[in-house]
Amino acid sequence: MLRIADCIVSEHDLSQVLLAGFFCLFAAWTALNLLERVTATRGWSRVCWLVAAGTVAGCGVWATHFIAMLGQSSLLPMSYDPGLTVLSAVLAMLILGAGFALATGAFTRNARPVLGGAVVGSGVVVMHYVGIAALIVPARLSWQPDLVAVSVVLAVSLAPAGLTVLRRTEGVKGRLWAAALICAGVVGLHFAGMAALELHPDPSIPAPRAANGGPLVYAVSLVAGLVLLAGLVSARIDRSFAARSLDEARRLRALVEATSEGILVHRDGRVVDANEAMAALAGIEVAGLVGRPVAALFAKESAVTLRRCMAGADRTYGEGELLSAAGAIPVELTGRQIGHEGLMAGVVGVRDLRERRKAEARIRHLAHHDALTGLANRPLFHDRLEQALAWSRRTGEGGALICVDLDRFKDVNDALGHAAGDTLLCAVAERLQASLRETDTVARLGGDEFAIVQRGGDQPAAATALASRLNAALSAGFAIGGDHVVASASIGIAFYPGDSDDLTCLFRHADIALYRAKNEGGATHRVFETAMDEQLRQRQTVVADLRRALAEGDLRLAYMPLADAHTGTVTGFEALMRWHHPERGPIPPGEFIPLAEESGLIVALGEWALATACAEAARWPGHLRVSVNLSPVQFRHGDLVALVADTLLRTGLPAERLELEVTEGVLIREPERAVHTLKRLKTLGVSIALDDFGTGYSSLGYLQTFAFDKIKIDQSFVRRSHEPGSAAIIRAVIGLSKGLALPVVAEGVETESQRAGLASEGCDEVQGYLIGRPQPIESFAALLRAGSGPSAAAGGARLHGLVLED
Numbered sequence: 001m002l003r004i005a006d007c008i009v010s011e012h013d014l015s016q017v018l019l020a021g022f023f024c025l026f027a028a029w030t031a032l033n034l035l036e037r038v039t040a041t042r043g044w045s046r047v048c049w050l051v052a053a054g055t056v057a058g059c060g061v062w063a064t065h066f067i068a069m070l071g072q073s074s075l076l077p078m079s080y081d082p083g084l085t086v087l088s089a090v091l092a093m094l095i096l097g098a099g100f101a102l103a104t105g106a107f108t109r110n111a112r113p114v115l116g117g118a119v120v121g122s123g124v125v126v127m128h129y130v131g132i133a134a135l136i137v138p139a140r141l142s143w144q145p146d147l148v149a150v151s152v153v154l155a156v157s158l159a160p161a162g163l164t165v166l167r168r169t170e171g172v173k174g175r176l177w178a179a180a181l182i183c184a185g186v187v188g189l190h191f192a193g194m195a196a197l198e199l200h201p202d203p204s205i206p207a208p209r210a211a212n213g214g215p216l217v218y219a220v221s222l223v224a225g226l227v228l229l230a231g232l233v234s235a236r237i238d239r240s241f242a243a244r245s246l247d248e249a250r251r252l253r254a255l256v257e258a259t260s261e262g263i264l265v266h267r268d269g270r271v272v273d274a275n276e277a278m279a280a281l282a283g284i285e286v287a288g289l290v291g292r293p294v295a296a297l298f299a300k301e302s303a304v305t306l307r308r309c310m311a312g313a314d315r316t317y318g319e320g321e322l323l324s325a326a327g328a329i330p331v332e333l334t335g336r337q338i339g340h341e342g343l344m345a346g347v348v349g350v351r352d353l354r355e356r357r358k359a360e361a362r363i364r365h366l367a368h369h370d371a372l373t374g375l376a377n378r379p380l381f382h383d384r385l386e387q388a389l390a391w392s393r394r395t396g397e398g399g400a401l402i403c404v405d406l407d408r409f410k411d412v413n414d415a416l417g418h419a420a421g422d423t424l425l426c427a428v429a430e431r432l433q434a435s436l437r438e439t440d441t442v443a444r445l446g447g448d449e450f451a452i453v454q455r456g457g458d459q460p461a462a463a464t465a466l467a468s469r470l471n472a473a474l475s476a477g478f479a480i481g482g483d484h485v486v487a488s489a490s491i492g493i494a495f496y497p498g499d500s501d502d503l504t505c506l507f508r509h510a511d512i513a514l515y516r517a518k519n520e521g522g523a524t525h526r527v528f529e530t531a532m533d534e535q536l537r538q539r540q541t542v543v544a545d546l547r548r549a550l551a552e553g554d555l556r557l558a559y560m561p562l563a564d565a566h567t568g569t570v571t572g573f574e575a576l577m578r579w580h581h582p583e584r585g586p587i588p589p590g591e592f593i594p595l596a597e598e599s600g601l602i603v604a605l606g607e608w609a610l611a612t613a614c615a616e617a618a619r620w621p622g623h624l625r626v627s628v629n630l631s632p633v634q635f636r637h638g639d640l641v642a643l644v645a646d647t648l649l650r651t652g653l654p655a656e657r658l659e660l661e662v663t664e665g666v667l668i669r670e671p672e673r674a675v676h677t678l679k680r681l682k683t684l685g686v687s688i689a690l691d692d693f694g695t696g697y698s699s700l701g702y703l704q705t706f707a708f709d710k711i712k713i714d715q716s717f718v719r720r721s722h723e724p725g726s727a728a729i730i731r732a733v734i735g736l737s738k739g740l741a742l743p744v745v746a747e748g749v750e751t752e753s754q755r756a757g758l759a760s761e762g763c764d765e766v767q768g769y770l771i772g773r774p775q776p777i778e779s780f781a782a783l784l785r786a787g788s789g790p791s792a793a794a795g796g797a798r799l800h801g802l803v804l805e806d
C-alpha cells in the first residue's frame with residue numbers, strides 16, 4: 001500500500017493524477033449512463049448503445065491510463081509504441097463492450113453483473129498492461145509480482161462490485177456509487193501496476209525521443225473528453241426521448257384500454273398485442289392471445305373480410321364472427337396499418353355487434369308488432385289480410401275478418417287507472433291469441449280494437465263460433481291488481497270473398513257489423529248484412545246534415561210550458577230542440593239526439609241549446625224559469641260546470657231561474673264523477689231535475705245518490721194513468737217524493753182529468769199538451785207580456801185548461 005502511495009506522490013505529477021482520476025470518474029459515469037440505454041432498448045438500438053458504451057468506456061479508461069502515464073515524473077526519456085498504444089485502446093473498447101453485453105444480457109440473471117464486471121475489470125487490466133508494453137524507455141523493466149496481483153485483483157473485483165451496486169440501487173445514487181467503485185478499480189489498477197513496475201536504466205538500450213508530455217496530455221484529454229461528452233449527451237438526449245415516448249406509449253395504452261372495442265395488433269398473421277377489451281371479447285387473456293394466428297380467432301366464413309382488414313392500408317370495414325370462448329359473436333372488423341415498436345404492424349379493431357343486432361331485431365319487431373301486447377300491428381295485419389285475400393282470389397278459399405272492440409274499456413281505464421287498462425289489454429291479447437288456430441292472425445289495431453283474420457274454415461259457422469268463444473273467454477274475467485275485471489267485446493264479422501275481396505271494403509263491413517253489435521249493447525257479435533251498410537250510411541248522412549244545420553243556424557228551440565198542477569199558473573218553459581231538415585222535413589229529437597250522442601255532436605248542440613235558452617229566458621219576466629235538457633255525453637266531455645257558469649254570466653240569467661234536466665243515464669256510467677259535477681252545478685245556484693223518472697233503471701237509489709231538486713214522472717205513466725198499475729206507480733213516486741220533500745212534475749198531461757187526478761195525488765207541476773205544446777217562443781208572446789204585466793206579481797199568467805194550437 002505504502003509503495004503504491006509513494007508511487008503516486010513521488011513518481012507522478014499530482015495535477016495530472018487528479019486529471020486522470022477525474023477522467024476515469026467521468027468515463028465511468030458516462031459509460032453507466034450509456035449502459036442504462038442498453039438495458040432500456042432492444043434490437044439494433046441496444047447493439048448501438050452497447051457499442052457506444054464500450055467505445056466510451058474503453059476510450060475513457062485508456063485516456064485515464066495515458067494521462068496518468070504522461071504525468072509520471074521519470075528522469076528517463078519515455079515514448080510509446082503507436083501500434084501497441086492503439087491496440088491497448090482497441091482492446092479496452094472491445095473487452096469492456098463485451099463485459100457490458102454480458103452484464104446486461106439475457107442469461108444468468110443474478111450472476112450478470114459479477115460476470116460482466118469481471119470481464120470489464122479484465123479489459124481494464126489488459127488495456128493497462130498492453131499500454132505498459134507500448135512503453136519505450138532506455139531501461140530494463142522488472143515487476144513486483146505481489147503488486148501486479150493487487151492491481152489485477154483491484155480491477156477485477158471493483159468493477160463487478162460497481163455493476164452489482166448499479167443493479168441494486170435505483171437512480172443517480174446507484175450510478176454514482178457504481179461509477180466511484182469502477183473508477184477506484186481502474187485508478188487502483190493503474191497505480192498498483194505502476195508501483196509494481198521497476199525501471200532499471202540500461203545505456204545499451206537506445207533512448208527514444210521523449211514524448212512531449214504537456215501538449216500530449218492536453219490533446220488526449222481534449223479528444224477523450226469530447227468523446228465522453230458526446231456519449232453522455234447522447235445518452236441524456238435518448239433518455240429524455242425515451243421517457244417522453246414511454247409517456248406517450250402509456251397514454252396510448254390507456255387510450256387503447258379505455259375503448260370498449262377489441263384491438264388486435266398483428267404482424268405476419270399472428271397477434272403481437274391486444275387490449276383487455278379484446279381479451280374479454282374472445283374470453284382469452286392478452287398473454288394467451290399473443291402469438292396466436294389471427295385467423296384462428298374468427299369463423300372460416302369471415303376469412304375474406306378478415307384478410308381484407310388485415311391487409312388494409314387505409315381503414316377497411318367488414319363484418320364477421322369472432323369465435324369466443326362463449327360461442328360465435330357477430331363483430332364489425334376494421335383494419336389499418338400502424339408503426340408498432342419501430343416496425344409496421346396491422347391493427348384489427350373488433351366491435352361487438354350483439355347489442356346492435358338485438359336493437360335491430362327489436363326495431364324490426366316493433367315495426368310489425370304492437371309494443372304493448374306484442375300482437376301484430378296494423379301494417380303487419382294488413383299485409384296478412386292482403387295475403388289471405390290474394391290466396392282466396394287464386395284458390396277460392398274464403399275466410400273471415402273479425403273486428404273486436406272491448407266494451408266499456410274506458411271505464412276500466414278511468415276506474416282502475418291506465419296501468420290496469422294496459423294489463424287488461426295484454427291479458428285480453430293473450431286470450432285472443434289462445435283462441436286461434438295457427439293460420440289465423442290477431443292484431444291490435446289501436447286502443448281497445450283488435451282484429452282477426454280467420455283463413456279457410458267452414459264459414460260462416462267457424463267465424464261465429466270463434467266470436468262466441470272469444471266472448472266466453474273474456475267473460476271468465478281477469479284478475480288485475482287485486483280487482484276482478486269482467487270484460488266483453490262487441491264483435492263484427494265480414495266474410496271474404498262473399499262480402500268483399502277488397503281489404504278496405506272488408507274492414508268497413510266488419511266495422512259496420514261491430515257497430516251494430518255495440519249498438520245492441522255489446523258482449524255479442526254480428527255478421528255483416530248489406531242492409532246495415534245502408535242504415536249506417538243514412539245515419540252518417542243525418543249526422544253530417546245535423547252538423548251543417550248547427551253551423552248554419554238551422555236549429556231552433558221550441559218552448560213547452562210547465563204549470564202549477566193546482567192553479568194552472570205557468571211557472572216556466574222547457575226548451576226542446578227542433579230540426580227542420582230541408583228535404584226530410586221535421587226530424588224528431590228522439591231520432592237525431594241519439595245520433596248526435598253517438599257522434600259526439602251533442603256536446604256542441606247542447607252548448608248551443610243552453611246558450612240560446614238562457615239568452616231567451618233572460619228576457620222573460622223574473623218568475624219564469626227555463627229548463628234545459630243535458631245529455632249524459634255532455635257530462636263526460638269538457639267542463640260542463642264552467643260552461644254553465646259562463647253561459648249564465650254572458651246571458652245575465654240568474655242561476656235560480658235555470659233548471660237542468662238530466663236522466664238516469666247520467667248516473668249509470670261513472671256515477672261518482674257525475675254526482676261530483678251535479679254538486680258543483682248546484683253550487684252555482686241552478687236546480688237539477690231528474691227527467692223521465694220511471695223509465696230506464698228507475699232505481700230509487702238514484703234519489704239518494706244525489707239530492708235532486710225535482711222529479712219529472714215520465715209521460716208514459718201519465719198516459720196510462722187510467723191503468724191501475726201506472727196509477728199505483730204514480731202514487732208511489734209522488735208519495736216517495738213527498739217523503740224526500742221533492743217537488744214532482746208530471747209530463748205528458750193531455751187531459752183535464754189527468755191533471756185533476758195528479759193534482760189530487762199531490763203532484764206539484766204538470767207539463768203536456770193540456771198546458772201547451774212545444775212552440776216557438778213567439779207563440780207565447782201574450783203570456784209573456786201578461787207575465788211581465790201587473791198580474792205577474794199575483795202569480796203569473798194562467799194557461800190552465802187552454803190547449804194552444806200547434
Ligand code: C2E
Binds near residue numbers: 560
Ligand atoms: P223530454 O226532455 O222528456 O221532453 C219531453 C218530451 O215529451 C218532448 O218531446 C215533448 O214534446 C213530449 N211531451 C210532453 N208533453 C207531451 C204530451 O202531452 N203529449 C205528447 N205526445 N208528448 C208530450 P220531444 O220534444 O220530442 O223531445 C224528446 C226528447 O228529446 C226529450 O225528452 C229530451 O230527452 C230530448 N231533447 C229534446 N231537446 C233536447 C235538448 O235540447 N237537449 C237534450 N239533451 N235532449 C233534448
Ligand code: MG
Binds near residue numbers: 574629661691
Ligand atoms: Mg226534459
Ligand code: MG
Binds near residue numbers: 691692712714715747
Ligand atoms: Mg221527459
